[in-house]
Amino acid sequence: MADKAAWKDRSWYKVVKKLIGRKTALFGIVVFLLLVFMALFGNHITPYDPATPSASEMFQPPSATHLFGTDSMGRDMLSRVIDGAKITLIVSVIAVLIAMVIGTLLGLLSGYMGGVIDIIITRLIEAISVFPMILFALIITTILGVGTQNIMIAIGVAYVPAFTRIVRAMTLTVKEREYIDSAKVIGLNRAEILWRYVLPNVYSVIIVQASLAAAGAILSEAALGFMGVGVQPPEASWGSMLKVGYNYLNNAPWMSIVPGFAIVITVLALNLLGDGLRDALDVRVRAD
Amino acid sequence: METFLRVRGLKKHFPLKSGLLRKTVGLVKAVDNVNFDVYRGDTFGLVGESGCGKTTVGKIMVGLLEADGGDVTFEGKPMMAKRNLAMRKNIQIVFQDPYGSLNPRMTVHELLAEPMKKHKMGNKTEINQKVLETIDIISLNKRDLYKYPHEFSGGQRQRIAIARALMLEPQLLVCDEPVSALDVSVQAQILNLFKRLQQERGISYLFIAHGLATVKHISNRVGVMYLGQMVEMAETKTMFDACVHPYTRALFSSIPVPDPTHKSNRVILHGEVPSPLNPPPGCKFHTRCIYACEHCKQDEPILREIAPGHRVACHLSEQLAR
Amino acid sequence: MRLMSVCGLTNQLKLVMIKMNNILVSVKNLTTAFKMGGRYTTVIDDVSFDIYKNEALGIVGESGSGKSVTAKSIMRLNPVTVSKVLNGKIVYDGTQDVLELSEKEMCSYRGNKISMIFQEPMSSLNPIMTCGNQIGEAIMLHQKISKKEAREKSIDILQKTGMPSPEKRIDSYPHELSGGMRQRVMIAIALSCGPHLLIADEPTTALDPTIQAQILDLIRGIQTKANMSVLYITHDLGVVAEMCQRIIIMYCGCIMEIADTYDLFTDPLHPYSQGLLNAIPKMNEDKEWLHNIKGTVPHFTEIPQGCVFCTRCPEACDSCRDTRPKLTKIGERREVACHRVIHRLRRDQ
Numbered sequence: 001m002a003d004k005a006a007w008k009d010r011s012w013y014k015v016v017k018k019l020i021g022r023k024t025a026l027f028g029i030v031v032f033l034l035l036v037f038m039a040l041f042g043n044h045i046t047p048y049d050p051a052t053p054s055a056s057e058m059f060q061p062p063s064a065t066h067l068f069g070t071d072s073m074g075r076d077m078l079s080r081v082i083d084g085a086k087i088t089l090i091v092s093v094i095a096v097l098i099a100m101v102i103g104t105l106l107g108l109l110s111g112y113m114g115g116v117i118d119i120i121i122t123r124l125i126e127a128i129s130v131f132p133m134i135l136f137a138l139i140i141t142t143i144l145g146v147g148t149q150n151i152m153i154a155i156g157v158a159y160v161p162a163f164t165r166i167v168r169a170m171t172l173t174v175k176e177r178e179y180i181d182s183a184k185v186i187g188l189n190r191a192e193i194l195w196r197y198v199l200p201n202v203y204s205v206i207i208v209q210a211s212l213a214a215a216g217a218i219l220s221e222a223a224l225g226f227m228g229v230g231v232q233p234p235e236a237s238w239g240s241m242l243k244v245g246y247n248y249l250n251n252a253p254w255m256s257i258v259p260g261f262a263i264v265i266t267v268l269a270l271n272l273l274g275d276g277l278r279d280a281l282d283v284r285v286r287a288d
Numbered sequence: 289m290e291t292f293l294r295v296r297g298l299k300k301h302f303p304l305k306s307g308l309l310r311k312t313v314g315l316v317k318a319v320d321n322v323n324f325d326v327y328r329g330d331t332f333g334l335v336g337e338s339g340c341g342k343t344t345v346g347k348i349m350v351g352l353l354e355a356d357g358g359d360v361t362f363e364g365k366p367m368m369a370k371r372n373l374a375m376r377k378n379i380q381i382v383f384q385d386p387y388g389s390l391n392p393r394m395t396v397h398e399l400l401a402e403p404m405k406k407h408k409m410g411n412k413t414e415i416n417q418k419v420l421e422t423i424d425i426i427s428l429n430k431r432d433l434y435k436y437p438h439e440f441s442g443g444q445r446q447r448i449a450i451a452r453a454l455m456l457e458p459q460l461l462v463c464d465e466p467v468s469a470l471d472v473s474v475q476a477q478i479l480n481l482f483k484r485l486q487q488e489r490g491i492s493y494l495f496i497a498h499g500l501a502t503v504k505h506i507s508n509r510v511g512v513m514y515l516g517q518m519v520e521m522a523e524t525k526t527m528f529d530a531c532v533h534p535y536t537r538a539l540f541s542s543i544p545v546p547d548p549t550h551k552s553n554r555v556i557l558h559g560e561v562p563s564p565l566n567p568p569p570g571c572k573f574h575t576r577c578i579y580a581c582e583h584c585k586q587d588e589p590i591l592r593e594i595a596p597g598h599r600v601a602c603h604l605s606e607q608l609a610r
Numbered sequence: 611m612r613l614m615s616v617c618g619l620t621n622q623l624k625l626v627m628i629k630m631n632n633i634l635v636s637v638k639n640l641t642t643a644f645k646m647g648g649r650y651t652t653v654i655d656d657v658s659f660d661i662y663k664n665e666a667l668g669i670v671g672e673s674g675s676g677k678s679v680t681a682k683s684i685m686r687l688n689p690v691t692v693s694k695v696l697n698g699k700i701v702y703d704g705t706q707d708v709l710e711l712s713e714k715e716m717c718s719y720r721g722n723k724i725s726m727i728f729q730e731p732m733s734s735l736n737p738i739m740t741c742g743n744q745i746g747e748a749i750m751l752h753q754k755i756s757k758k759e760a761r762e763k764s765i766d767i768l769q770k771t772g773m774p775s776p777e778k779r780i781d782s783y784p785h786e787l788s789g790g791m792r793q794r795v796m797i798a799i800a801l802s803c804g805p806h807l808l809i810a811d812e813p814t815t816a817l818d819p820t821i822q823a824q825i826l827d828l829i830r831g832i833q834t835k836a837n838m839s840v841l842y843i844t845h846d847l848g849v850v851a852e853m854c855q856r857i858i859i860m861y862c863g864c865i866m867e868i869a870d871t872y873d874l875f876t877d878p879l880h881p882y883s884q885g886l887l888n889a890i891p892k893m894n895e896d897k898e899w900l901h902n903i904k905g906t907v908p909h910f911t912e913i914p915q916g917c918v919f920c921t922r923c924p925e926a927c928d929s930c931r932d933t934r935p936k937l938t939k940i941g942e943r944r945e946v947a948c949h950r951v952i953h954r955l956r957r958d959q
Contacts, residue, residue: 549875
């Protein structure tokens with residue numbers, strides 16, 4: 001049929017260009033991609049098997065053979081960190097997905113329908129956000145039990161309010177635009193309007209929130225892991241590694257520093273990525 | 289002339305809520321007892337200043353707002369407040385703001401195809417065919433079909449909006465200030481487009497505007513509104529040559545004419561438009577009218593015919609007409 | 611209501627008085643560029659015109675014509691971070707070049723010698739200050755008087771703008787007033803220090819017709835009484851026909867034609883002026899189709915090298931596409947920037 005418009009004019013290309021232009025955002029992207037790489041191909045790049053203990057190599061400080069040292073069971077720290085990336089990533093991604101889907105849905109309904117539905121959803125969100133995240137997660141794990149699956153749910157639900165509030169606010173603005181009226185006059189029903197007219201105009205804030213929530217989820221997972229309610233052995237996440245390393249802080253500080261550092265870098269990177277995305281998607285910020 | 293849209297006694301009141309319990313403390317009578325007819329293939333121009341209710345009338349006609357009272361018949365059948373899908377096909381709208389009335393996330397092709405898809409007016413091939421034809425009518429390119437609204441100018445966006453409204457082949461198009469936000473040279477293009485479409489397809493227009501010269505150019509009949517009521521209604525020529533109502537006269541004389549030799553007998557109105565929350569008793573215009581008498585202050589005048597096709601809502605119509 | 615007769619011929623009488631060549635502001639070869647898409651692009655090119663004392667001059671143009679940028683340049687209101695003047699002078703009262711003044715000197719110049727009113731009174735007035743305070747602030751900035759005296763002066767000026775019960779309105783906030791009243795407040799602020807030039811940037815576009823008539827009437831009355839010049843920036847040919855003695859037509863950053871109002875409407879020379887006048891629906895005409903200027907306003911990246919109008923001009927030739935025509939004086943009171951027109955008139959002489 002007709003020729004597609006030049007791809008250089010496509011909006012997403014301009015957004016990506018703006019994003020990469022910012023060095024801090026670029027850092028965020030690189031770290032995130034590194035994390036994904038480690039999660040996918042960790043098994044192939046670990047120098048040692050992260051799970052096999054070795055009595056002869058316990059508590060070794062960082063050296064040429066063990067770049068980050070070994071832990072209390074003689075396992076190589078570098079391999080453990082790479083392996084832990086997998087769990088950390090899965091937990092935070094799933095948690096954010098749960099929060100994003102539920103939160104967006106509630107936000108859209110609440111903002112667009114208004115009235116009683118808005119009141120009910122807003123009260124529900126307030127009820128969830130009243131609890132400090134950790135307390136909330138503890139309550140959930142008490143009810144459902146500990147383990148990887150349950151903390152994903154716990155963190156996910158705890159982050160729902162962040163998404164709902166922001167989506168609701170954007171929906172309230174978009175709802176007043178004339179193109180919504182145009183859709184109503186054509187005869188589209190509410191579901192069609194929400195899906196095709198409201199959501200596409202709201203997704204930019206969702207993306208920014210998702211990257212920030214991912215950072216928060218990693219921190220939360222670490223905290224919960226540290227308290228022992230998160231990922232259970234033999235699986236290891238960076239948080240549970242911190243818990244173990246805590247006992248040996250004097251003798252083998254690298255057991256805590258290494259996973260701790262990994263957490264800090266990742267959270268920082270995701271925050272910077274989130275900031276970069278927010279600026280890149282904001283039409284007022286110029287690319288220069 | 290066949291009456292096609294018949295409006296009688298149209299009312300729309302917006303309650304004003306205040307306080308913690310959101311109690312209704314007042315009523316804004318945005319539209320109060322409005323009557324008019326639109327004939328098939330005709331253009332009815334609705335003019336008035338801000339707050340007169342003309343936009344509200346337009347929105348009620350398209351089903352964006354529900355009337356609180358009154359009787360609207362379309363092609364002899366009563367028009368329900370809640371529109372069903374079939375009814376939507378008949379009356380469509382073009383908005384004022386070409387920058388806000390198109391979904392920024394949809395391509396032109398999607399915007400044009402969507403109405404037909406929703407109303408199941410043909411299969412994919414047929415819809416594509418119609419889209420191509422329509423793009424041609426509004427003088428845009430095939431290449432433009434995959435672009436997004438922000439890549440077009442104001443005039444082009446308005447043409448896209450008109451095309452989208454036409455996809456359902458409506459019989460009545462409500463145009464709510466469709467050219468006010470456009471440049472002069474672009475306005476001319478759009479007005480010519482409207483006229484051409486009417487000649488080719490026999491569409492009727494309800495043309496809402498405050499640009500009087502524009503309304504005069506495009507309308508067959510004109511109605512003037514003030515504070516929610518219709519104060520005068522006549523054929524265009526009669527209205528602009530021999531209007532009767534004091535407000536109409538003031539309104540028409542206030543427009544600056546692009547002709548330096550024009551000697552305008554300008555009628556400058558004192559004061560501001562009264563608040564629609566607290567309209568004056570009797571004739572709503574009496575507070576600013578030099579001809580107001582006791583009768584005007586107490587009794588509301590009704591829209592009555594003083595000559596064939598010419599209706600005025602003024603107690604003193606006969607005297608003023610002379 | 612009062613009945614008022616406005617005759618375009620009084621404007622002609624005024625012109626005779628203006629002929630005494632008292633120039634208040636002289637804009638010479640002004641070229642300004644704005645930063646767009648990372649690069650500086652010229653938005654007004656080689657703009658030259660004079661504003662005489664005690665005259666009403668109109669600049670007419672569509673969007674992108676550069677009329678607002680030109681007006682703001684006179685007040686140096688264009689944002690310094692994204693705009694720069696590439697060339698030109700703006701000479702005030704034969705003595706100072708406005709573009710050379712320091713920021714401190716500009717402050718005594720703005721609001722005092724030259725004032726401006728804008729289109730949207732709601733966004734031009736400070737929403738958290740009462741109207742009285744805003745007018746008073748303007749007065750106290752340029753005159754050394756007490757707060758009490760400033761308040762009295764404010765009420766006085768507000769009364770002159772035709773505001774009903776000014777003593778009460780002076781303590782109102784902008785959002786408590788209607789559009790017409792807000793515009794009166796803005797006019798009061800602009801006039802508080804008796805400027806010699808009032809720049810009105812689309813002052814009535816956002817107002818209803820009957821209120822527009824009141825405001826235009828007000829401005830005209832003030833101009834006559836105060837011996838002030840007014841520069842109208844607008845796209846409405848009806849407003850300039852009524853209010854201005856001379857008109858400048860701008861398109862894509864260049865001046866196309868300068869003429870007396872009567873001359874422009876009866877005998878427009880530039881093809882763009884002709885097209886514009888034919889495109890507007892007129893109250894006293896009964897045309898079926900409106901004249902169309904073919905094509906659309908070019909994007910700022912696609913402005914032609916030659917005459918800016920050549921892509922849409924029915925009479926464009928090769929020299930039009932090659933070289934940009936300079937604004938040339940034709941006769942005593944007319945200037946046109948068009949190769950064909952100049953060529954034709956020279957040939958006829």
